[in-house]
Amino acid sequence: MRSPVPGTAPTSQRKPWYRQLYLQVVAAIVVGALLGHFLPDVGTQLKPLGDAFIALVKMIIAPVIFITVATGIAGMKDMSRVGGVATKALVYFLAVSTLALIVGLAVANLVHPGTGLGIDPASLDAESVAQYAETAHEQTLAGFLLAIIPETLISALTSGSILQALLVAILVGSAISLTRPHSDLLLDTLVSAGEVVFKLVHMLMKxxxxxxxxxxxxTIGSFGIGTLAQLAGLVATFYLTSLLFVIVVMGAIAWAAGFSIFALIRYLREELLLVLGTSSSEAALPSLLEKLEIAGCRRNVVGLVVPTGYSFNLDGTNIYMTLAALFIAQALGIDLSIGEQLSLVLVAMVSSKGAAGVTGAGFVILAATLSVVPSVPVAGMALILGVDRFMSECRALTNFIGNAVATIVVAKWEKALDKDRLAAAMAGTPLPLPERDSERHERHSPELASQQDAP
Structure with a gap:
């Protein structure tokens, strides 16, 4: 049986406070920030620790996605529901991510964080952002779609591409479903492999x-707290805008779906602290998949929505794009017309999808977005290069919460949400997942399987 929730224990056997993962992460972040501030030379030398942990987690992401999605789809009787889940997820992503772009645009016009800086365009360091502009120029929609197709079935699990792993998992899961009962042995093997993989996830989370x-x-040792003071207006505006988006917009969506956004944040506190510390939402992806299943979302919905959302549902990145673009224009004294601002939104809707999985995606997307407004030089991105690292934490946190909300909402739309399990998770008493042998018994029992597939 999988443990109830990574880093937690049953109420009767709750771990001592000093052994709880989220408190350990909080302490690590505080100590790390103090070390980076007072001993910056030492702090900068600790970068391999963060890089190594993220690399370890990325190592396990593809197998987790493959097993979760393949076993979820393989157990479905009606294959048309796979298309239904994907369609509803994409509709949700398009609506909410577009709203995030508009919110960033509206706040920039209301607050004017860059007005008054009076930066001379001739003083900008174009070389510092040249690599991002070049990468953005190379990104095309056709190239993005072709990159989803792996060279081989196996390479999809070794390339590091979430979308490649997702595509192969969907194909394999569909093939298993269409060839059952002959493929039941393979399905049982994947379920057993899943137990091993999730145990490995728990080990790595320690x-x-x-x-x-x-x-x-x-981060603190390299860029310093002083860097924040130089562009405090932009950083503060972005953080407050993202916070309001989570509380107001996502909060309203969560309320309509029957749960509290604050309860969800509390439930995912360990993962959110991990994202905050590493500036990477991928660091908590494997744990998110399991926690959402524990919270009552059916496995096939979790497996489809979360990985897709990591590429197509980047609410924090979208807020950042329009807010940063207008900040640069305001700082350079450039007045953008309504038409130019709408062009930014339209291009950002496309570029935010095409740059998925690209290193430094936030900056790459911003470069692609600015390229459609000739009056704003792409070199203007140099103004925010110093504080981009500090804003990346907020982008990752907002993206992470947005994908958790999206998964629960789509699961409810699909009637694939166990409300009792969701209520228990939101109350802080998550129920353990069923025994593996029970899952096998349900699959081999026609009566139980038909009940499981029923809406």
């Missing part, structure tokens, strides 16, 4: 405090 410590020490 290293989270070390990874968070190294990553935050490097």
């Amino acid at each position: 290293l989270a405090p070390i990874g968070a410590f190294g990553a935050i020490a490097f």
